[in-house]
Amino acid sequence: MPEKPQIKARKQVARTRLFCVEELELEFSNGEKRIYERMVSGGSGAVMIVPVTERNELVLIREYSAGTDDYQLAFPKGLMDDGESVFEAANRELKEEIGFGARQLQQLKSMTLAPGYFTHKMNLVLAQSLYPEKLEGDEPEPLEVVYWPISKIDGLIEQADFTEARSIAALLMVERYFKKG
Incomplete structure (x- = not known):
């Protein structure tokens, strides 16, 4: 299994009553850098x-x-x-x-x-x-x-x-x- 990328920076880019969109600045083990966005869940699952x-x-x-x-x-x-x-x-x-x-x-x-x-x-x-x-x-x-x-x-x-x-x-x-x- 490859090594997980490092999260270099994290910031909230949008928020509603139900949803939070987060931007992740990632660096992969081979040195490649990318920006990913994800929906972050609140609560306990x-x-x-x-x-x-x-x-x-x-x-x-x-x-x-x-x-x-x-x-x-x-x-x-x-x-x-x-x-x-x-x-x-x-x-x-x-x-x-x-x-x-x-x-x-x-x-x-x-x-x-x-x-x-x-x-x-x-x-x-x-x-x-x-x-x-x-x-x-x-x-x-x-x-x-x-x-x-x-x-x-x-x-x-x-x-x-x-x-x-x-x-x-x-x-x-x-x-x-x-x-x-």
């Missing part, structure tokens, strides 16, 4: 949860996505609060978004999205042994909860509103998990 019912159904949500200006079908997800563990955040998000908690949580993978440009990390968690419990969330409207049989995963991938890359990657990870088990 995020979780995406794949809930599975006792009836072998995946539990998804359909919610408005401002980036694509439409409703998307995806797995529950959210930011981790300061001091929260991955499992505490996953269970809280489940209760807020689908009205269930989980007695069994397993972290499957920590994933990145466009790591050349974003520092954001998403922790993928499998949630099983669900039980009803609801917490008030921060969504502006009620989320539609959708149950999807694991036996019909191919149909889920073909859904026109199931396009989020992180949810598709999560589906692949869970499908592999159940094939191994």
Whole structure:
């Protein structure tokens, strides 16, 4: 593995309520110098949860996505609060978004999205042994909860509103998990 470049300078070039763009002045081990820009995440990270019912159904949500200006079908997800563990955040998000908690949580993978440009990390968690419990969330409207049989995963991938890359990657990870088990 090559030696990581040295960060010679770092400065914030733009900031909004949600995003911070940082410029990095880098020097590589061979002496080459470059300027890179990246989106810097705030907070403690995020979780995406794949809930599975006792009836072998995946539990998804359909919610408005401002980036694509439409409703998307995806797995529950959210930011981790300061001091929260991955499992505490996953269970809280489940209760807020689908009205269930989980007695069994397993972290499957920590994933990145466009790591050349974003520092954001998403922790993928499998949630099983669900039980009803609801917490008030921060969504502006009620989320539609959708149950999807694991036996019909191919149909889920073909859904026109199931396009989020992180949810598709999560589906692949869970499908592999159940094939191994």
